[in-house]
Amino acid sequence: MGLELPLFYVFAAVAVVTSALVIGQRSPVYSVMLLIASFAALAGLYVLLDAPFVAVIQIIIYAGAILVLFLFVVMLLNAPKEAALRERVAAGPRRAGAVLGVVLAGELAWALWHAALSREPAGSGQGMSAQPVDSVRAIGQVLYTDYAFAFEVTSLLILVAMVGAVVLAKRHV
Template identity: 40%
Template structure:
């Protein structure tokens, strides 16, 4: 249970997060939408801190606010996309969005209702959360991630590496008439090919 001060911060973070999330979809300026989304992430990180999940709060700030949102803001400001034109046909997808929202709400109700009406389910977890006084959340997550799920972690890193190399290869474009540096050609040079001497007749030079 939350004490008085924690309850005040919880409602403060929750109210600002919901309000800023609403402003993300209602703001006309896309730059303002990105800034409101950053504010939403900050308040969500505060909620994670209140629950003792300091690792998730740090990841939310470092990854989403520090990298993803800055990239979104950079792309929006550089490309100057007309979002008003893109949103003009969004209403035709409203039924599909409402259906997906109902499915997600039903899943949340099932999960939360299961723990509410059957509290004994928490005791059936294979690896329960250790006491924070004995082991912090970050250390416990590291124990699980780098022991039981080590191979899955390495495979996910390999997949991200392949995706990054694929994105570089797909976006690389060679333009005609542009001189590029060739490292193998430079390494393979010898004195015979390093310098070329041409004899120019008198009066025919540039």
């Protein structure tokens, strides 16, 4: 229990710093690597939240599969450094982005302020604690009973995605 708070600060700091660095980098390859670090720190936070399954999924799927794919794409495309980007993006969109960023920051500040005032965690209603599904066994049980049909439909979805990818990517049509 005593370790939890320091660990939270470590993971949180890593997540925030690496995320900030992701958009600060000029080279897309570095950005992707930093994003992996950020996701790993997020996975640590999930562990602290008693959600080991989500943490493992975060590592295997996001950090492991998706971002490695990103890395391949970036390398294959041989993306140039973003030096020219600053000039290419017009002032209008940049200003709009700045406004949206300020709005989002304001929203977050407002939400945190209210959460602090009400002195109870946002999820303390019966919403979050109804049926904690935390272990892989429990998730598997629900997935193959209650959600068996949805699970099967997912297989059709993956088949469609596969056929689609082949149609779009194969060399000789």
